[in-house]
Amino acid sequence: MEDELIDSSRLSLSRKSQLPGAGFFYPDSLxxxxxxxxxxxxxxxxxxxxxxxxxxxxxxxxxLxxxxxGAALDVATFEDDVARRVERWESEGPMDDEEEAEEPEDEETPRSTVALVGAGPYSLDxxxxxxAEYAPDGIDAYVCDLCPDEYEWVEAELDALLDRAGSVSWYDHHQWNEEAAAAVREAGVDLVVGESDEECSTDVxxxxxxxxxxxxWTDLAEVTRDHDLWQKNIPESDDLSDYAYWVSPEEYVAVVGAYGVDLPEIVxxxxxxxxxxxxxxxxxALDRAEMKRVGPWTVGVTYGRCSQNEVAEGLRERGSDAAxxxxPAGSASIRGxxxxxxxxxxxxxxxxxxxPKAAGCKPDIYDDMLDYAHHWxxxxxxxxxxxxxxxxxxxEAVEEDADDEGVETDR
Incomplete structure (x- = not known):
């Protein structure tokens, strides 16, 4: 396949909105x-x-x-890289998403003595x-802003990490299964879980x-919480969220570590x-949206490569209870x-x-590329x-519960 076929920067806005980024087309094995x-x-x-x-x-x-x-990286290298990207955007136009988030190419870029290993809900294990395999014996290990649905899913891997590390601390604010939280603590982890509708993981x-x-740092936690919990009271919170989404994790950590919420002018x-x-x-995405009545709720449904929180807000303004x-990659965001x-x-x-008000999923319905072609x-x-x-x-479950309790529903 020619590289040009998956280069998002060459696509019209309409096609870019309907197709996933270039990284989707590279097999996981690579x-x-x-x-x-x-x-x-x-x-x-x-x-x-x-x-x-x-x-x-x-x-x-x-x-934090x-x-x-005392292990923050020198921010100057990253600021120089931002300046180069700004110059290129102004002269050549938008870049492909994957190209945007690449690490700086300077081979002399130092590594922090506090290593960052990025993970998502489906790659935590x-x-x-x-x-656990590569870290030095006695290392201090932290897990942040991640939650396993079931303890069994990470049990063996967490045990291996506990055997290797000097300590393991886990800070999160998601909705934990009580059995999973108890098992993680019993295994020897210092687990702290904040109230998901009051704190973000940075707060915790x-x-x-x-x-x-x-x-x-208190300001950083406050502004991060404003966006992560979708409180939307602090304009700067959108800056942090967008910046984190568009650049490499190391760049974001270095810049907010140096400047907090007062981002430099070039950023x-x-x-x-x-x-x-x-x-x-x-x-x-909003132009494609449809409103569906499901039980007592109006659900706004749409499709596209977009910022899901802003789209969800737009759907709520149109009268939806949920969005x-x-x-295009097959996953979906659900907002309440x-x-x-x-x-x-x-x-x-x-x-x-x-x-309760923000969740994600990826239905297990894609057996081959023809299914994805139909999806797009x-x-x-x-x-x-x-x-x-x-x-x-x-x-239906809500209605059954209400019937059992003798409570009338809107349905």
Whole structure:
């Protein structure tokens, strides 16, 4: 396959909105060896390691831990790289998403003694396993902004890490299964779980670490929480979220570690350049949206490569109680509201999980590339049907519970 066929920067906005980024088309097997090498290199001489989600909340935790260890990277290299990207955007236009998030090419870029290992909900077990295999004996290990649905899923990998590490601490704010939380603690992990509707993981990490952090870090936690919990009271919170999404994890951690929420001018310039296209992709997704009545709720459903939180907000403004944003890669984001706090219940029906008002999933319905081709050409029709059916099952369960308790529902 020619590289040009999967280069998003060459696509019209409409096609870019409907297709996944270039990274989707590379088989996982091609990345596995390199991912293992990256972990081995990162933890080789480290005194601590943080396995974290790579959104602004997870990376905020990494910045805090590096500050405590005095292990922040020099921000100058990353600022120079931002300046080069701004110059290229202004002269050549948008880059492909994967190219945007590449690490700086300077081979002399130092490694922090607090290693960062990025992970997601579906790769947590692999991250634990790799760190357990390659980290030095006695290392301090942290897990941040990640939650296993079931303890059995990470049991063997966590045991291996506990055997290797001097200590393992886990800071999170997701909805934990009580049995899973008890088992993690019983295994020997210092697990702290905050209230998911009151704290973000950066909050939890800030109050859990035995270190006197300055006001800059309190501000970082507050602004991160504003976006992560979708409170939307602080304009700067969008800057942090967008920046974390668009650049490499190491760049984000270095910049917010050095500046907190007061991002340097060149970073603000970069964010503003990127937001032009971001808004266009949001508008395209909103133009495709449909409103569906499911039980007592109005559900806004759409498809596209876009910023799901802003799209969900737009759907709420149109009258939806819940929003479903199906992505070209096959996953979907489910967002709730004050009238719908069961997003995590819907997601659990289709291979996912999350918070009452914010969850994600990826239905297990893609057997081969023809299924994905159908997905792209129908704007995710099959995925939409599966998720709406999950809403129906949750609505039926709510009605049954209400009948049992003798409570009338809106249905």
């Amino acid at each position: 990345d596995e060896d390199r991912a293992e090498e990256r972990v081995a290199e990162a933890v080789e001489d480290a005194e601590a390691v943080v396995i974290a989600d790579t959104d602004a909340d997870g990376l905020g935790c990494v910045a 831990i590096r500050e405590m260890y 692999e991250a634990l396993e790799r760190v 990490t800030l109050r859990s670490l035995d270190y006197e952090f300055g006001e800059r 603000e310039q970069f964010i503003e350049l990127r937001r032009v296209e971001k808004q266009q992709l949001i508008d395209a 479903v944003v199906v992505k 509201s004050d009238d719908f706090e069961r997003a995590h219940e819907v997601a659990r029906q289709v291979n996912g999980g999350g918070h 050409t129908t704007n995710g029709a099959a995925t939409k049907r599966v998720i709406l059916a999950a809403f129906e099952r949750v609505a």
